[in-house]
Amino acid sequence: MKREVIQIRCSIYEKKLLKKRAARAGISLSEYLRSTAFEINMVERITPEQLECYQMLIQYKNNFMRISNMFKKRDPKLARNVEALAEEIRQHLYNFKR
Secondary structure, eight states, X not given: OOOOOOOOOOOXXXXXXXXXXXXXXXXXXXXXXXXHHTTOOOOOOOOHHHHHHHHHXXXXXXXHHHHHHHHTTTOHHHHXXXXXXXXXXXXXXXXXXX
16 A cells, blocks of 8 residues: 655646656556656557557568568669668667567
8 A cells, every 4th residue: 555645846847748658658647756766667558650650660671671582683782772771670670679
């Protein structure tokens, strides 16, 4: 049971930002503040728009890898460039997961 109350002072903008971050994480403001105070990494939930973008990036990466494989024998330089682009997208996807 949590019965103790702690009051903090912050600006209106800070309060709005904290509430928004708590909402994105899907928890209450109190829980968010406790978690951040104890250095627990809070991960925001993915919005449907973000999920759609993530899935689209996966499709782009796969398509660029297929294009790269098609051009390996005909134009190795183009294949390397396309492969580099696919790798860059893969890195963004990896960072998105964290």
